[in-house]
Amino acid sequence: MKNIIYVALAMLVLASCEKPNKIGFVDNGTVINDFQEKKDLEAKFQVKEEAFRKRADSIGQAFQAEAQKGQAEAQRIARSNRKKAEELMGGLQQKQQQLQQQMQIEQQQLTQAFQTEIDSVIVKVKDFVKDYGKANGYNFILGTSDAAATVMYGEEQNDLTQVILDALNAEYKKEE
Numbered sequence: 752m753k754n755i756i757y758v759a760l761a762m763l764v765l766a767s768c769e770k771p772n773k774i775g776f777v778d779n780g781t782v783i784n785d786f787q788e789k790k791d792l793e794a795k796f797q798v799k800e801e802a803f804r805k806r807a808d809s810i811g812q813a814f815q816a817e818a819q820k821g822q823a824e825a826q827r828i829a830r831s832n833r834k835k836a837e838e839l840m841g842g843l844q845q846k847q848q849q850l851q852q853q854m855q856i857e858q859q860q861l862t863q864a865f866q867t868e869i870d871s872v873i874v875k876v877k878d879f880v881k882d883y884g885k886a887n888g889y890n891f892i893l894g895t896s897d898a899a900a901t902v903m904y905g906e907e908q909n910d911l912t913q914v915i916l917d918a919l920n921a922e923y924k925k926e927e
Contacts, residue, residue, distance in 0.1 A: 772890040775911040780896040782876060782916050788923045789872050796865045803861060807854050814850055818843050879919055883911075 783789060821843045829836035884892045892911060895902040 773888050774891045774893070775884070775889050775909045776893040776895055776902045776905045777880060777910070777915055778896060778912045779894045780898075781912050782880075782919070783873060785916055786872065786876060786923070787920045788875070789869070792865075792868050792872060796861070796868075799861060803857060807857075810850060810854070814847065818847070876919065879922070880915060883915055883918065 821839055825836040825839045828839070880892055880894075883889075893902050893905075895905075
């Protein structure tokens, strides 16, 4: 009987010595959206998007002028050679389709390049949070956002959002 009491007492002592879990949380949306590298990336792609739009507008205007000349020419020769006028109009339609396809492909490439870079920023943030947690003795760092509120309540002292955001931006500033 004494042995059972000693064993129970020893288990109680060991259980009470166990270190409590250190848990923090971050607002994913705030960390990602306020991360300077993401802001710089968005600004860079906005410049590229604007340049693409200007070039597309310029190509569109040039084609419009060419199409108007082609239509006038097709109307002029339609009286004497209907087949040639139809060929001219068909060529204009084909060129219009090719230009539209080219612009669509370039737009998709621009969007895909942006998404690839944003994905790498997100991976960088995740890796940073993981390293931060290990370095600062956290057992868990949970993520939350307005879209997916995985943390329904957390004490303000456990909110690492601003701490991690500041550290991320400081590291990014060093890299520049």
